[in-house]
Amino acid sequence: MPSQFISSLININSHNMKRIILGLVAITLLYSCSSTPAAQTAPPPPSLPVATVVAGTDTTYQEYPASIEGIVNVEIRPQVSGTLDKVFVDEGAFVSAGQPIFKINELPYRAAYNNALASQHAAEASQANAQLEIDKLTPLVANKVVSDYQLKTAKATYQVATANVEQAKANVSTASINLGYTTIKAPVSGYIGRLQKKQGSLVSPTDVDALTLLSDVHNVHVYFSLGEKDFVAFKEQYPGETLKDKLKGLPPVTLLLADETQYAKEGSIDMIDGQFDKNTGAITLRASFPNAQGLLRSGNTGKIRLSLLHKDALIIPASATVDMQDKTFVFTVGDSSKVKKQAITIIGKTGDNYLVKDGVKVGDQIVLSGIDKLQEGMVIQPQKATDKTAAVIKK
Numbered sequence: 364m365p366s367q368f369i370s371s372l373i374n375i376n377s378h379n380m381k382r383i384i385l386g387l388v389a390i391t392l393l394y395s396c397s398s399t400p401a402a403q404t405a406p407p408p409p410s411l412p413v414a415t416v417v418a419g420t421d422t423t424y425q426e427y428p429a430s431i432e433g434i435v436n437v438e439i440r441p442q443v444s445g446t447l448d449k450v451f452v453d454e455g456a457f458v459s460a461g462q463p464i465f466k467i468n469e470l471p472y473r474a475a476y477n478n479a480l481a482s483q484h485a486a487e488a489s490q491a492n493a494q495l496e497i498d499k500l501t502p503l504v505a506n507k508v509v510s511d512y513q514l515k516t517a518k519a520t521y522q523v524a525t526a527n528v529e530q531a532k533a534n535v536s537t538a539s540i541n542l543g544y545t546t547i548k549a550p551v552s553g554y555i556g557r558l559q560k561k562q563g564s565l566v567s568p569t570d571v572d573a574l575t576l577l578s579d580v581h582n583v584h585v586y587f588s589l590g591e592k593d594f595v596a597f598k599e600q601y602p603g604e605t606l607k608d609k610l611k612g613l614p615p616v617t618l619l620l621a622d623e624t625q626y627a628k629e630g631s632i633d634m635i636d637g638q639f640d641k642n643t644g645a646i647t648l649r650a651s652f653p654n655a656q657g658l659l660r661s662g663n664t665g666k667i668r669l670s671l672l673h674k675d676a677l678i679i680p681a682s683a684t685v686d687m688q689d690k691t692f693v694f695t696v697g698d699s700s701k702v703k704k705q706a707i708t709i710i711g712k713t714g715d716n717y718l719v720k721d722g723v724k725v726g727d728q729i730v731l732s733g734i735d736k737l738q739e740g741m742v743i744q745p746q747k748a749t750d751k752t753a754a755v756i757k758k
Contacts, residue, residue: 423711433578442544476538483531493521553579588645
């Protein structure tokens, strides 16, 4: 009996002990759930460099595709038909004005000239004979030996003979010109292009292709086009009431060759087309460049670089901008150091800077870097820009 009582007592204590332990665990869990966690400390505002927007004067450059032509480009075509007997020059050769280039077989034209000359001599003989008849009849009519009618007939015959002489001389002149056309000479000094016909070919004035192209390139014309907006800006920045006056004050222009190298000589704009192209909405301008060494040839392409002076333009580093949905933005710093995303209008680029027309004003502060992590209304800790960065925006 005592042993059963002790065993029962042990079981009761064990059961109570489990209940006590479970109670302590529940209290612990309840306390841990009901207790408020420690508040997390907010991170400090980011420290970002800012600078004040200022106005300055700078020059931007615009490049326009251009085509190059010699001041004279002449198609060399035959004036008479015949067989090409001789070719005096090679492709790409330089020729002087008046130098023979081609020779067409002259025999038919030499014969035509001789025939015309013989006809002229015959007409002159008939004229002389008519004059003799007049000389014979004049005293006879004066002495009333013969009637006046015969003298008038003789004078009419002389007039016909004189007209025949003039016609014969014209035929001789025509034959001489055609004979001269058998030797084709360079009308200007320049470089010979491709030779489309070789010796022995039959040539004619009606041929579709010219014999060759002769280009005078000691000076070259470079043609380029401006859109309406560019042309308006181009006109407004130079003094002068008329386009002719403005042309006189234009600065020299630069030619960039196809490999992006700069041509050694500067050129000048000397022509503006009279109207805009209806299809492209652009107007053509012409710049002339010296080409004494013949480095430029007709058919070359390149780019014309125009300078555009901007006075009191707002200068902003390109690195301080962000592009979104075809617009460019900067982050300005306002009251309480809050940033605001502001759209700007760019009118040009010079080096690493943008020239801004509107969107910001002189005295505004903009964030220079770290803008990829900024959001509208975010608070920052403005940091004065380094001397190097400040020098960029105050250029």
